[in-house]
Amino acid sequence: MASLSNSLQLKHGLTSWCPGSSSLTRRLPSSSIRFRSFVVAASSFSNDNREFVIVGGGNAAGYAARTFVEHGMADGKLCIVSKEAYAPYERPALTKGYLFPLDKKPARLPGFHTCVGSGGERQTPEWYKEKGIEMIYEDPVTGIDTEKQTLTTNSGKLLKYGSLIIATGCTASRFPDKIGGNLPGVHYIRDVADANSLISSLEKAQKVVIVGGGYIGMEVAAAAVAWKLDTSV
Numbered sequence: 001m002a003s004l005s006n007s008l009q010l011k012h013g014l015t016s017w018c019p020g021s022s023s024l025t026r027r028l029p030s031s032s033i034r035f036r037s038f039v040v041a042a043s044s045f046s047n048d049n050r051e052f053v054i055v056g057g058g059n060a061a062g063y064a065a066r067t068f069v070e071h072g073m074a075d076g077k078l079c080i081v082s083k084e085a086y087a088p089y090e091r092p093a094l095t096k097g098y099l100f101p102l103d104k105k106p107a108r109l110p111g112f113h114t115c116v117g118s119g120g121e122r123q124t125p126e127w128y129k130e131k132g133i134e135m136i137y138e139d140p141v142t143g144i145d146t147e148k149q150t151l152t153t154n155s156g157k158l159l160k161y162g163s164l165i166i167a168t169g170c171t172a173s174r175f176p177d178k179i180g181g182n183l184p185g186v187h188y189i190r191d192v193a194d195a196n197s198l199i200s201s202l203e204k205a206q207k208v209v210i211v212g213g214g215y216i217g218m219e220v221a222a223a224a225v226a227w228k229l230d231t232s233v
């Protein structure tokens with residue numbers, strides 16, 4: 001059983017593969033993304049209806065689910081295994097609206113579920129049910145066995161898959177413990193849980209220091225100013 005972190009080749013994108021069927025795989029020379037024929041795969045495997053499993057319940061998973069539905073390949077065939085407690089959502093909304101104080105009408109789920117960011121349908125948890133997509137929440141994948149084509153989850157589930165898409169995204173880079181990276185009041189922002197934790201600090205804070213002056217840092221600064229806090233970047 002390979003540990004998931006050791007088996008990931010791409011941290012920032014999608015990869016899919018079909019163990020033992022390399023003839024189904026074609027590689028584009030200019031890209032590290034591998035494509036394969038899902039139609040052939042669907043008839044090649046018997047796996048308790050989980051023809052396709054997506055690991056990771058972020059934006060990529062949500063948009064992929066929409067495409068599976070458009071191709072009639074989701075109903076009873078697609079399963080999404082997510083570490084988070086929520087159906088895929090538009091992560092950019094976290095710093096563009098979620099962090100704002102109540103008087104600024106902050107964004108809240110279900111308002112920003114994928115695919116509203118592209119003007120598409122808002123895919124709520126009910127949408128996945130209606131489309132026959134199995135959603136497993138708050139149960140991160142901890143191991144993959146590519147020979148047996150199975151996944152293990154943190155709660156001990158063993159899931160068989162026909163084709164696997166890894167869409168585990170990325171994480172915020174953290175300061176090491178030895179320089180205080182985990183002290184109370186130090187926050188990172190990547191998901192709703194992080195944003196909720198940051199909001200609970202903003203409610204009590206007087207001074208906010210943001211390390212990192214990219215888009216996300218500047219958006220957090222704008223939110224801190226909306227909370228009328230003394231803010232430094």
Ligand SMILES: Cc1cc2nc3c(=O)[nH]c(=O)nc-3n(C[C@H](O)[C@H](O)[C@H](O)COP(=O)(O)OP(=O)(O)OC[C@H]3O[C@@H](n4cnc5c(N)ncnc54)[C@H](O)[C@@H]3O)c2cc1C
Nearest residue numbers: 056057058059060082083091092095140141168169170190
């Ligand atoms: C605050 C913020 C603001 C942003 N703003 C913008 C913007 O304005 N414009 C823009 O283009 N991009 C923006 N981005 C980046 C954009 O959100 C990402 O590019 C996008 O979320 C990537 O989608 P993804 O599905 O590949 O990965 P992610 O959204 O990171 O989703 C990965 C999912 O996989 C889950 N996961 C990880 N490991 C496991 C596991 N072992 N088992 C199960 N699940 C697992 C994670 O919990 C997560 O839910 C922003 C990002 C953040 C954090």
